[in-house]
Amino acid sequence: MIKSKIRKYHAPVWDEPLVMQMGQSGRRGSIAPKTESKIADTVGNALDLLPAGMKRANPLNLPELSEFEVQRHYLHLSQQTLGMMGISLFGTCTMKYNPRVNERIVYQPFVAEMHPHQDPETMQGILEVVNRFDHLLRKLSGLDKFVFQAGGGADAAYTQACMTRAYHASRGELEQRNEIITTAQAHPCNPATAAAAGFKIITLPLEDDGFPSVEALKAVVSNRTAALMVNNPDDIGIYNPHIKEWVKIVHDAGGLCFYDHANFNGVMTRIRAADIGFDACMYMLHKTFGGPKGGGGPAVGAYGCNEKLIPFLAGPTVETNADGSFYLKEGGENSVGRIREFLGNIPTVIRAYSWTRSMGIEGLRDAANISVLANNYMEKRLLEIPGITKGMPDVKGRRLEMTRYSLGELTADTGVSCFDVQNRMTDYGVDAYWLSHEPWFIPEPFTPEAGELWSVEDIDYWIDVLETVCNEARTNPELVKTSPHNQVVHKQNSTNLSDPAKWATTWRAYKRKYGVTN
Amino acid sequence: MQKPGVLKIGLLINPIAGMGGKVGLHGTDDSLAERAKELGAKSASTERAARAIKALLPQGEKISFYAPSKAMGADLLQSFNIDCQKIYETDSLKTSSEDTKAAALAFQAQGVDLILFAGGDGTARDIFSVVGEAIPILGIPAGVKMRSGVFANYPEEAAEIILDAIASIESSKELEFANTEILDLTDSELDYSQSHYFGSARTFSAPSKITSPKVNSNASSDVALKELAKHLSSELAKDRLYFFGPGRSAKLILNELGLTDSGHSLAGVDALFDGELIGEDLDESQILELISSHSKAAEPFIFLGVIGGQGFLLGRGNQQLSHQVMSRIGADNAFVLASASKMTGTVPTRLYVDFEDALSKKLFPDFIQVHVAKNRTLVCKVVSSGFVPNSVKAS
Numbered sequence: 015m016i017k018s019k020i021r022k023y024h025a026p027v028w029d030e031p032l033v034m035q036m037g038q039s040g041r042r043g044s045i046a047p048k049t050e051s052k053i054a055d056t057v058g059n060a061l062d063l064l065p066a067g068m069k070r071a072n073p074l075n076l077p078e079l080s081e082f083e084v085q086r087h088y089l090h091l092s093q094q095t096l097g098m099m100g101i102s103l104f105g106t107c108t109m110k111y112n113p114r115v116n117e118r119i120v121y122q123p124f125v126a127e128m129h130p131h132q133d134p135e136t137m138q139g140i141l142e143v144v145n146r147f148d149h150l151l152r153k154l155s156g157l158d159k160f161v162f163q164a165g166g167g168a169d170a171a172y173t174q175a176c177m178t179r180a181y182h183a184s185r186g187e188l189e190q191r192n193e194i195i196t197t198a199q200a201h202p203c204n205p206a207t208a209a210a211a212g213f214k215i216i217t218l219p220l221e222d223d224g225f226p227s228v229e230a231l232k233a234v235v236s237n238r239t240a241a242l243m244v245n246n247p248d249d250i251g252i253y254n255p256h257i258k259e260w261v262k263i264v265h266d267a268g269g270l271c272f273y274d275h276a277n278f279n280g281v282m283t284r285i286r287a288a289d290i291g292f293d294a295c296m297y298m299l300h301k302t303f304g305g306p307k308g309g310g311g312p313a314v315g316a317y318g319c320n321e322k323l324i325p326f327l328a329g330p331t332v333e334t335n336a337d338g339s340f341y342l343k344e345g346g347e348n349s350v351g352r353i354r355e356f357l358g359n360i361p362t363v364i365r366a367y368s369w370t371r372s373m374g375i376e377g378l379r380d381a382a383n384i385s386v387l388a389n390n391y392m393e394k395r396l397l398e399i400p401g402i403t404k405g406m407p408d409v410k411g412r413r414l415e416m417t418r419y420s421l422g423e424l425t426a427d428t429g430v431s432c433f434d435v436q437n438r439m440t441d442y443g444v445d446a447y448w449l450s451h452e453p454w455f456i457p458e459p460f461t462p463e464a465g466e467l468w469s470v471e472d473i474d475y476w477i478d479v480l481e482t483v484c485n486e487a488r489t490n491p492e493l494v495k496t497s498p499h500n501q502v503v504h505k506q507n508s509t510n511l512s513d514p515a516k517w518a519t520t521w522r523a524y525k526r527k528y529g530v531t532n
Numbered sequence: 533m534q535k536p537g538v539l540k541i542g543l544l545i546n547p548i549a550g551m552g553g554k555v556g557l558h559g560t561d562d563s564l565a566e567r568a569k570e571l572g573a574k575s576a577s578t579e580r581a582a583r584a585i586k587a588l589l590p591q592g593e594k595i596s597f598y599a600p601s602k603a604m605g606a607d608l609l610q611s612f613n614i615d616c617q618k619i620y621e622t623d624s625l626k627t628s629s630e631d632t633k634a635a636a637l638a639f640q641a642q643g644v645d646l647i648l649f650a651g652g653d654g655t656a657r658d659i660f661s662v663v664g665e666a667i668p669i670l671g672i673p674a675g676v677k678m679r680s681g682v683f684a685n686y687p688e689e690a691a692e693i694i695l696d697a698i699a700s701i702e703s704s705k706e707l708e709f710a711n712t713e714i715l716d717l718t719d720s721e722l723d724y725s726q727s728h729y730f731g732s733a734r735t736f737s738a739p740s741k742i743t744s745p746k747v748n749s750n751a752s753s754d755v756a757l758k759e760l761a762k763h764l765s766s767e768l769a770k771d772r773l774y775f776f777g778p779g780r781s782a783k784l785i786l787n788e789l790g791l792t793d794s795g796h797s798l799a800g801v802d803a804l805f806d807g808e809l810i811g812e813d814l815d816e817s818q819i820l821e822l823i824s825s826h827s828k829a830a831e832p833f834i835f836l837g838v839i840g841g842q843g844f845l846l847g848r849g850n851q852q853l854s855h856q857v858m859s860r861i862g863a864d865n866a867f868v869l870a871s872a873s874k875m876t877g878t879v880p881t882r883l884y885v886d887f888e889d890a891l892s893k894k895l896f897p898d899f900i901q902v903h904v905a906k907n908r909t910l911v912c913k914v915v916s917s918g919f920v921p922n923s924v925k926a927s
Contacts, residue, residue, distance in 0.1 A: 198876060198910070205908070214907040219881040230911050233899035406879065453876030 015398070018471075018478045023443035024500045026093045033077045033087055034521045043081035094502040101468065101476045102445035103392075105416045105461030106249040108279045108385075112306045116368045120361035130356040134342050140360060141340035144332045147367040154378075155275075155295055156288025157318040162358040163328050167276040168203035169353060170296035170315025171243065173328065174272045175211035176350040177294065177319065178241040180326040181270060184348050191240040191269070197226050199248035202451060204274055213240055220455075224252035224409035231263055239269035246273070247280060249451060249461065250405050251389065251413030261291035270294070270323075276315075278302040279465055280389075280415030282382040283375060287318070294319040304369030305362040314362045328353045381466035385415040388464035388473060393417050395477045396462075399484050401427060405456035415463060418450060422457035430487035430494045432458040437505065438486065438497035442479040539646065539698055540596045542619070542639035542667075543585075544659070546651035547603040547627055549577040549675045550888075554816040554851050576888050577674035578608060580687045581650035584672045585612055587691030594698050598642050600635040603627065617642070629658050636662035646697075648690065650674040653716040656682055660714045660733050668709055668734040670694070670742075673886070677849045679727045679746035679842075681712030682735045685884055686917050689741040697736065708737035713745040743884075747841030747874065754871035756905035761785045761869070763906045764835070772830040773822060774804040775861070778850050781837035781869050801852055805829070816852045823860050832861050838870040838883065838902065845896075847886025847917065855887035855895065863896045872904035881910065886917040 030036070049060065061069070079087070102109045120126065128137060148160040164170035175194070182188040194208040197218045205215040216234050218226035225248070242264040247253040254260070261271045273287040273295035279302050287295035299305035299314040306312060319327065329345030329352070345351060357363075373381065390412055396402050401424030404417060421432045436446050450459035464473050487494045496505055510516035518524035525531070585608060588595065597616035599605030604627055609616045619638035622631050632651075636659045639647055646668050649655055652675010659669055671683035672690045684690035697707055712735050715727040727746050735742060761784035768774060768785075776782040778799050786792045786802065791809050800813030803822050811822060823832050839848055845868065846853055858866070868883075875881060885896060894916050901909035 198879075198881075209907065215909070216901065217908070217910045219876075219911060219913075220879045222880055226911075227913075230899050230913065233897065234901065234911055453873070455877060455879045 016478045016481050018475050020442065020478060020482055023441065025443075025502045026090070027502055028090045028094065030087070030090060032521065032524075033079070034075075036087065037077055037079035037083060039078055041078045041080055041083075043079060043084055096440070096445070096502060100440075100443040100445050101472045103447060103462040103464055103468065103473070103476055104445065105418075105448040105463035106277060106451070107307070107448065108277055108301045108415075108463055108465045109307075109467065110300075110304050110465060111467050112304060112365065113369065113372075116304070116365040119368060120364050125361055125364060128360070134340065138340055140357075140364075141332050141342075143364050143367050144357060144360070145334065145340055147363055147370070148332070150367070150370050151297065151316055151318055154278075154282065154286065155297075155318050156286035157292075157295060158321045159324050159327065159331070160316050160318040161327055161331060162314050162316055162360075162363050163353045163356075164296075164315035164317055165354050165359065166313035167201070167274075167296060167298040167301075167315045168207060170298075170317040171201075171203045171272075171274060172207035172210060173315070173317045173350070173353050174241070174243065174294055174296065175207045175213065176328075176353070177323055177326045178208075178213070178270050178272075179211055180348055180350045181323060182240055184326070187268070188240075191238055193234075193236075193238045194241050194243055195231065195234060195239060195264070195269075196243045197248070198453065198455075199225070199250065200243060200245050201249070201274055201276065204243040204245075204272075208241075208243060220406075222408060224250070224406050225254040225256070228256050228259055228263070231260055235263055235267045235269070237268060239264060239267050241270040241272055243272045243274060245276070247414045249277070249416065250418035250456075251280075251416045252406070252409055253414055258290055265291065272296075276301055277415070279385045279463075280382055283379040284382060288320060293323055299362055299366040303366035305366050312359045312362050314359045314366070316366075326350055330357070332357070382415075384466040385464065386412075388466070388468070388470075389413060389415050389417060391470070392462060392464060392473060392477065395474075396480070399477075399481050400424075401484055401487070405459065415465070416461055418456055418459055418461045420456045420458055421460065424484055424487055425458045428487040428491045428494075430491050432460050434494045434497065435480070435483050435487065436460070438483045438494045439479050441498045441500040442482070444476055444479045538594060538596060539694070539701065540598065540642070540644045541694070542635075542642070542644040542647045543581070543597055543599045543605045543609065543616070544632065544635050544639075544647060544649040544651075544655075545577055545581045545603065545605050545608060546632060546649065546655040546674070547577055549651035549655055550580075550851070551576070552676045554854060577650040577672075578603065580674040580888075581605075581608055581672050582611075583687035584648070584650070584684075584690045585609065585614070587688045588694060591695055591698050595694075598639060598644055600631065600638075604631060604635065629654065632658040633662050639663070640667060646670060646694070648672065648694070650687075652676055652678050653680050653714075656680045656714055656733070657716050657730055660731060665711070665732065665734045668736060670735055673743070673848075676851060677717065678743065679715040680733075681742065681745035682714070682733055683743050684741055685743050685915070686886060693736050693738045693741050696738070709734050710737040712742075715745055743844070744841045744878070746839055747877075754873070756908070757781060757869065757871045758784060760903055760906045762788045764867075764869075765789050768804070768807075769830060770806050772805070773826040773832040775819065775832065775834040775853075776802045776804065777834060777836040777853060779837035779839070781871070782835040784869075785835055799849070801850065814852065816854050816857060819852060819857050820860065823857075831865055833865045833867065834858075834861050836866055836868045838868065838874060840870075840874045841877070843878075843882050843884050843912075845883045845885050845914070847884065847888070851888065858887075858895055863900070866896075866900075867903065868900060869903045872908075872910065875902055875904060875910050875912070881912050883912045883914045884917075885914060 151160045164173050182191045192214055193216055194213040195216045196204045198220055209215055218230045221227050246257050264271050271292045273292040275295045276298040278297050295318055297316045299316055300307050325346055325348045328350050330342035332340055333343045335341055396419060397404060403420045403423055405420055421435060425431050432449055440446055448461045450461055483494060498504055518527050592614060597609055597614055598619050599609055599616045600620040600622050601618050602622050604622045606616055606618055619642055620635045632655055640663055647659055648670050649659060650672040656671055669682045670690055672687045673683045684693060700707055711732045714730040714733050716730060727748060765785045765788035776786055780798055783792060783798055797813050802809060803811035836845060838845055896914045899911050900914055902912050903909050
């Protein structure tokens, strides 16, 4: 039953040309004053001071606009931003607010103006933050050392694949141990990075109870097993209760065990990777620890491991001198070498450290509890909406921080797909939901996740919008199928999306492919 | 829909169904039946129907049976001492598609609750052409190809579905039905990888016991599978006899070797030795002969595909790969390849093995790896006929 008053919404539509197509030849934002004659007489032509090799032969093809036009253009673009403007329950990612105070910290000169080649003695504060955050994550995971070089979760998974290679090579077993085992519900970065590191991939299927069987694992574990790479709970919210046995089976066969804990939200302070027996784990700082979602830029995959694997870590690592000061130690002879340049995205490590310290252990526990509670609250309301069913409905027990649902019944009744509903919800100022990772064994899937950020009013409103759209699907399916109608852009014709002759991601490519001259 | 505890079942057996399988005929529609008999094929559908009826015996008194005479149903029921009402007289052994349609019409006149038939896609189509969605249809799998979504995985499971229905009626629960696809090859061609849609029939809603309709192959558009096929084609040993099962996936390897022309049948089993195709569209006895005549070479090896959407590895459309053949080759020498999307569309993922000649003889381990790309496998649980399918649920 819809609880809220559904508000009117319409996004601004400016329909402006590209910035390259605006303005007039010769128009300028600001004009530098002419060189005074006395200076010119003394110095000569300023251009002559430049080495010939540095002079540009042809002028840059830049847009020519006044300062006001530029400001207006970017203001309009910001108004047309599609993400995080409304309520965003984008599952598997845990949408979190990034406190502004943390942005203020990382904009300070002692962070923003650091140079990575500075002498470590002059960056003791930064190294201390890295060291402290390393210790915080050790406490939360039970592992023995964390590094922050990896530029995201997949990069951290790749770190693990490289560490696995280095570990078995050091024991002379690499040629024999060339198989990595994962599951159909592990994030695709696990098999992908393991394959990139040269391993064969064995994927275990889910059984009726929502996770692969111990028997299936036993059937494929052997002296060829290099490692197990899994997440738990997986991103349909189901926790594999046999995970300790899994780790034991793989360890007994001589393999390593890696815990993909990219989304740690539902189990923070509840379970620790090392207690279950894992050799290593990974946390994505933007999913759990308050870092910003970066669109591929400023992410960090925090990678932690136990003593056994420390010799293989990528250098440089931050170490403590006897006097309490810090130094950088390059990787030893068994190190996998660099995963990324320098120490990784230090500003995001600082944000995450600040976030974690402000939360405290009690705060983290509350956040985990709230995220599970919010998900189960949502589940109760969502399943009351006709046409929505729970993914793997026969699996008993409560889901953790997220649940995957199916709109399959709604689609069968109305022809409206999960994509159509996703589009239409944005017409109400709600951000598009997450559907599902591959493979899609749940028809017409969607996966909301509330985390600890969203208030009960926000969660209710999101559900109300979804219910409104489901009602529309029954009364006016065409309205939903042709949506969005109130958004910055309307339904796109996707036929050319995979045609390289048609797409253009730069102005130069656009001119070439569409025959534009300017 | 009926008074409590009584289910009216129309039983129909297509006695010639499935006869083409082992002799490599891909079906027994029309004239193929005669050819199958000439080649020494036996009627398997009666035996398969018997397995289902036997499993129904404990609740036999709760069912009213209706059946055509003789081999089309009445004889079998009589052998179990089950009374039935004869609804149609057939002409002894020579039954045809017309008999099936006439019997279906008679079932409809009797107002049966369910038509239980033993046959293949052709039989399903014939019944469907008469009753449409009006009467639920449940198939005891007994054909060569069974692409339609009305067949139980095994004869015993057809019985289980009916027993569940009786239990539901007795506890006053509504029976659950679902619409499903009637699929078959077209009459004119034998393009094994594509099915043609003939309509939407009603059957029981029992997803774990009823084989899903076949999904058309996407093997030729799966680049990862193509790369795997290319890799495999470069690794074939000279001194080894290789077999290639029906379907697009296994044939991709032959494509890479340039050994398939446009007329090459996807439906058959082919053999390769020393880089040359030495047999095409082989039947069971020809396969066994080749294995014997190459006994001095390395152990024979087979590449097998999986029927999309249905999960059948053996026993559907490849009956020439009998238990006898497969035990000569050995499970260790069977390499299963399929596109990842074919294997991951359903949970749980199962591979079915249904040997007519070897109930309860287990050839494959409980789990095997299906290759979906070079260096990439999916682990699948194998369910073999005769190995109580209930154990699947228990695990």
